[in-house]
Amino acid sequence: MSRIESRLKQLKGQGRKALIPYITAGDPHPDHTVELMHTLVAAGADIIELGVPFSDPMADGPVIALACERALAHNTSLRMVLEMVRQFRAQDNDTPVVLMGYLNPMEAMGYQTFVTAAKDAGVDGVLTVDLPPEEALDIAPIFAESGLDPIFLLAPTTTEDRIRSISEHASGYIYYVSVKGVTGSSSINVDDVGAKVNSIRALTSVPVGVGFGIRDAATAAAVGRVSDGVIVGSVLVDTIANNQENIEALKAALTNLLRPMREALDEVAS
Secondary structure, eight states, X not given: OOHHHHHHHHHHHHTOOEEEEEEETTSSOGGGHHHHHHHHHHTTOSSEEEEOOOSOOXXXXXXXXXXXXXXXXTTOOHHHHHHHHHHHHTTOSSSOEEEEEXXXXXXXXXXXXXXXXXXXXXXXEEEETTOOGGGOTTTHHHHHHHTOEEEOEEOTTOOHHHHHHHHHHOOSOEEEEOSSSSTTOOOOOHHHHHHHHHHHHTTOOSOEEEESSOOSHHHHHHHHTTSSEEEEOHHHXXXXXXXXXXXXXHHHHHHHHHHXXXXXXXXXXX
């Protein structure tokens, strides 16, 4: 059983919902990423999504695109990101880590080389934004053999047939994009999200996390009521951008943002 599956089963048994924050590796500086990952865990994170910076993040809005620029300005590479995970594992061997990014860096490294290095570093899952299941047939067996969970995106427009197809390849959790558009969207209709999550659950047993548009404790609680977990990204990355000059202030700001979400989700459970 993977760390992701184990953590989600544990939470389900407790009646709790997963809190899954996203940050971009190397932002605001590569030296701070591991420290920020530990900060997220201390604030209540159950799983961490760690973004691999890419020069053309086509699914991301301006907030995360700028984070990629800041990280790449410090020459943050995929190999550096894997080393960050390795350093994180020196103190935390329990919190699942998912790499989120684009296909090109993995392709450049070589799929088998990447998968071996990722597993050795302590990565638990990989979400490749521009790799649909239809094009993952050659890669999925490599992931499966190494025990990495392939995580896929579903959108409001995803059909039932496609949900079934994606579910055949997915493990860990499914990332449901709550709104049409790029990351950083601010409008979310919880009733629509709940209806879509229910339709997804009718077709797969893989847990469903919901992201895009979750910016505060109230939204996290509302989405937590209709899903297995909430994924929080742009608001955290924006907080990093606004506090990048002072690491201690940044850690406090992230904690002050994430901890109320943890508390709100636990109130939903209780």
